[in-house]
Amino acid sequence: MHKMTKARRADGKATRKRILQTAGELIAVNGFAGTPNKMVAAKAGADMASINYHFGNRNGLYQAVLVEAHRRIIDRADIERIASSKLPARDKLRTLIEFFVASGSGSDRWPVIVLFRELLAPGPHIEVLRDVEVVPKLLLVLPILGEITSLPPDDPALWSCLPCVGAPCLALLLVGRHLPFSEIMLDLSREELVEHLHTFAVGGLEAVGDRYRQKLIKRAETGPDYSALD
CATH class of the missing domain: 1.10.10 (Arc Repressor Mutant, subunit A)
Incomplete structure (x- = not known):
């Protein structure tokens, strides 16, 4: 039995x-x-x-497809493992990018296409994807970006860094090898491509961090602004 x-x-x-x-x-x-x-x-x-x-029902199947598609690109367990590792933040970010590049090199492209279809014309089902997959994963990635930029976790500028880092990786997944410029871009080895995306991401994050520190220095030099109290 x-x-x-x-x-x-x-x-x-x-x-x-x-x-x-x-x-x-x-x-x-x-x-x-x-x-x-x-x-x-x-x-x-x-x-x-x-x-x-x-x-x-039909809606439940589609929601499950969206969730599975996101997991196929990068699983939450992988992000948790990377985030909790003792690697420096920049190396953690590199490892995350490696997962994206590896997803893009696979033959099974439906997860990327399904997600982009939903993102281009979002419906009510995207809320399930957001709550079950996207937000929990972003909350794990956020401290990594915070360590690189030195921005506090509640700073809106830090949240703005998330799409700026993720968008190039997602675009690469969508393009695959099917558009003219990808013949040049994807002629790079996987290691070279990861290095390119990592350099691009870290450069932007460091620039955001530098601007944040300059604001702190300026604020310390000028003192608090009490004009709003007058």
């Missing part, structure tokens, strides 16, 4: 994984609106009852 239960669980996990993979591939091509559950079930070799069992 115990062996039968384990076999059923394994089969259920395999079915869920197959449905999720198939849905991601189809949504990347057709978009969410053009990918009904019947299409997913037919290609995945599953029935509608399996989709409803594992994902609840």
